[in-house]
Amino acid sequence: xxxxxxxxxxxxxxxxxxxxxxxxxxxxxxxxxxxxxxxxxxxxxxxxxxxxxxxxxxxxxxxxxxxxxxxxxxxxxxxxxxxxxxxxxxxxxxxxxxxxxxxxxxxxxxxxxxxxxxxxxxxxxxxxxxxxxxxxxxxxxxxxxxxxxxxxxxxxxxxxxxxxxxxxxxxxxxxxxxxxxxxxxxxxxxxxxxxxxxxxxxxxxxxxxxxxxxxxxxxxxxxxxxxxxxxxxxxxxxxxxxxxxxxxxxxxxxxxxxxxxxxxxxxxxxxxxxxxxxxxxxxxxxxxxxxxxxxxxxxxxxxxxxxxxxxxxxxxxxxxx
Numbered sequence: 001x002x003x004x005x006x007x008x009x010x011x012x013x014x015x016x017x018x019x020x021x022x023x024x025x026x027x028x029x030x031x032x033x034x035x036x037x038x039x040x041x042x043x044x045x046x047x048x049x050x051x052x053x054x055x056x057x058x059x060x061x062x063x064x065x066x067x068x069x070x071x072x073x074x075x076x077x078x079x080x081x082x083x084x085x086x087x088x089x090x091x092x093x094x095x096x097x098x099x100x101x102x103x104x105x106x107x108x109x110x111x112x113x114x115x116x117x118x119x120x121x122x123x124x125x126x127x128x129x130x131x132x133x134x135x136x137x138x139x140x141x142x143x144x145x146x147x148x149x150x151x152x153x154x155x156x157x158x159x160x161x162x163x164x165x166x167x168x169x170x171x172x173x174x175x176x177x178x179x180x181x182x183x184x185x186x187x188x189x190x191x192x193x194x195x196x197x198x199x200x201x202x203x204x205x206x207x208x209x210x211x212x213x214x215x216x217x218x219x220x221x222x223x224x225x226x227x228x229x230x231x232x233x234x235x236x237x238x239x240x241x242x243x244x245x246x247x248x249x250x251x252x253x254x255x256x257x258x259x260x261x262x263x264x265x266x267x268x269x270x271x272x273x274x275x276x277x278x279x280x281x282x283x284x285x286x287x288x289x290x291x292x293x294x295x296x297x298x299x300x301x302x303x304x305x306x307x308x309x310x311x312x313x314x315x316x317x318x319x320x321x
Contacts, residue, residue, distance in 0.1 A: 034064075034083075034084065034085045035064075035081065035082065035083060035084075035085075036063060036064030036065060036066065036078070036079075036082035036083075036084065036085055037063065037085070038078055039063075039065070039078070042065045042067055042076075042078050042317075043067055043076045043317045043318055044316060044317040045061060045062055045063065045065055045317055046061045046062040046087075046300075046314070046315055046317070047059045047060065047061035047062075047065070047067070047300065047301070047313040047314060047317055047318055048060060048061045048062075048087070048088065048089050048090070048300045048301065048313070048314075049061075049088075049089065049090045049091050049260070049300065049301045049313070050091070050301050050302075050303045050311070050313050050318075051091045051092050051093050051099070051303075052093065052303070053093040053095075053096050053097070053099055053114045053115055054093075054095070054096030054114070055070065055072075055096075056068060056069065056070050056096070056114055056115065057069040057072065057073055057303055057311070058091055058093070058099065058114075058115040059076075059091075059301075059313055059318060060088035060089070060090070060091045060101050060103070061087065061088060061313075061317075062087045062088075063085050063086075063087070064082045064083075064084040064085040064086060064087075064088060064103075065078065065082075065088070066078065066079035066082050066088070066091075066101065066115060066118065067079070067318070068114075068115050068116070071306060072304070072305050072306035072307075073303070073305040073306055073309070073311045073318065073320065074305075074306050076318065079111075079115055079116055079117065079118060080116050080117050081116075081117040081118060082109065082118045083109060083118060083119060083120045084103070084105075084107050084109060084120065084123075086103050086104035086105050086107055087103050087104045087130075088101045088102065088103035088104075088107070088109075089102060089103045089104070089130065089131065089132050089133070090102050090103075090131070090132060090133045090134050090178075091134070092134050092135060092136055093114075094136045094138060094139040095139065096114055097111070097112055097113055097114045098110075098111065098112055098139050098157070099111045099114070099115060100121075100134050100136065100142065100144075100158060101118070101134070102131035102132070102133070102134045102144050102146070103130060103131060104130045104131075105123050105124065105125035105130070106122060106123055106124040106125070106127060106129055106130065106131050106146065106150065106152075107120070107122065107123045107131065108120075108121045108122035108123070108131065108134070108144060108152075108158060108161065109121060110157075110158050121154075121158040121159070121161065122144075122152070122158070122161045127150075129146055129147045129148055129150045130146050130147050131144045131145065131146040131150065131152075132145060132146045132147065132175070132176065132177050132178065133145045133146070133176065133177065133178045133179045133189075134179070135179040135180070135181070135187070137202055137203075139157055140154075140155060140156060140157050141153075141154070141155050141202065142154050142157075142158065143164075143179055143203050144161070144179075145176035145177075145178075145179050145189055146175070146176060147175050147176075148173040148174075148175065149166050149167075149172060149173045149174055149175075149176060150163075150176065151163070151164045151165070151166050151176060152164060153203065164203075166189075166197060166206050167206065167208065172195075172208070174191045174192045174193050174195050175191060175192045175216070176189050176190075176191050176197075177189075177190050177191060177192065177216065177217065177218050177219065177232075178190040178217075178218060178219040178220060180219065180220045180221065180222070180228075181222060182198075182220070182222055182228045182243065182244075183222055183224070183225060183226050183227065183228060183243065184226075184243065185202075186198060186199065186200055186243050187199040187200075187202060187203055188220055188228070188230075188244070189206070190217035190218060190219050190220050190230055190232065191216070191217060192215075192216040192217070193214060193215075193216070194210065194211060194212075194213045194214040194215060194216075194217070195208055195209075195210070195217070196208070196209040196210075196211060196217060196220075196230055196244060197209070198243065198244050200243075209244040211230065211238050211240075211244075211247045212238075212247060212249065213232075213236050213238065213249075215232060215233040215234065215236060216232050216233050217230050217231065217232035217233075217236075218231065218232045218233070218257065218258060218259050218260070218273075219231060219232070219258070219259065219260050219261060220261075221261040221262070221263065221269070221271075221285070222263075223239075223263060223269055223284050223285040224284055224285075226241050226242075227239060227240065227241045227284065227285065228240060229250075229261065229269075229271075229285050231252075231258040231261065231271060232257060232258060233257045234255050234256075234257060235252040235253075235254040235255045235256055235257070235258060235273075235277075236249070236252070236258075237249070237250040237252045237258065237271070237279075237288070238250065239285060239286070250285075250286070250287070250288065251287070251288070252271070252279055252288050252290060253279065253288055253289065253290030254273070254275075254277045254279065254290045254292075256273045256274045256275040256276075256277035256292075257273050257274045258271050258272070258273035258277065258279070259272060259273045259274070259298075259299065259300050259301070260272055260273075260299075260300060260301045260302060261302075262302050262303065262304070264304055264310075265304055265308075266308075267282070267284070268280055268281065268282055269281040269282075269284065269285045269288075270302050270310065271288070272299040272300070272301065272302045272312060272314075273298070273299060274298045274299075275292060275296050275298065276292045276293030276294070276295060276296040276297055276298070276299060277290065277291075277292060277293075277299070278290070278291050278292070278293060278299070278302075278310075278312070278321065279291075293312070293321070295316065297314060297315040297316050298314045298315045299312045299313070299314040299315075300313055300314045300315075301313040301314070305320055309321065
């Protein structure tokens, strides 16, 4: 098996659950026309990402679950209306009210009220290409990326989406795992086969960078005015201070695949991943201390919780560390 591409095309979520649950398959059932079903166990189901909408936390995951917390993770409730039951993989907010989430079947859903209710903006189930990441420059201009170099763009807040070619090379059909803002307003996409794509013009054009690693990158994070990190399979973490022209490989202290990262309010950098891995850095992402959660369950995302606690989202829903 090629170390850069998983057996299945189904997003980084497959990497998370297949590695930890063996025969368990994440539900991709349902169509975008269906409504997510209310469940008292939604906060214990698989959650893949979380974002802040001003003072509110919004988490998304399997079966179209969208969870809301207005007390920094102290309590959770489901959104009133979500027009899909497919797995949602990423969520972002442009302000306190307007946000977008993406997922399987190339679904894009949009909220105008801080996540209480959602409307369908895009879907393409027949193409069998999940969207894995979404980014918005402002409330109008956004990009969503996914499997086999799927990249779509909107310039009207998601009312219309157009497919965008990433490169002119038809053989470069790499999975695009995460879009993230870098230093100096540069834009990056973490991808498989050791690929990082960079745009210096808000996504109008892209160039492929080549860090010294051939495996998949699952995400990236800006850690200062000039530096950013990229991370992925088997605990690989790289740092660049010149927009990706050169790279320094860091000792992460783990061989678990790293899924996501945040910078906490006190400046601490936190990376999370498979096997319950939680990596922390107090020096701007130069060195890391690694720990493993006792249950060793996969972690897909993290957020700052109430009273400085750390919220972990993943295989067992949301928990407080």
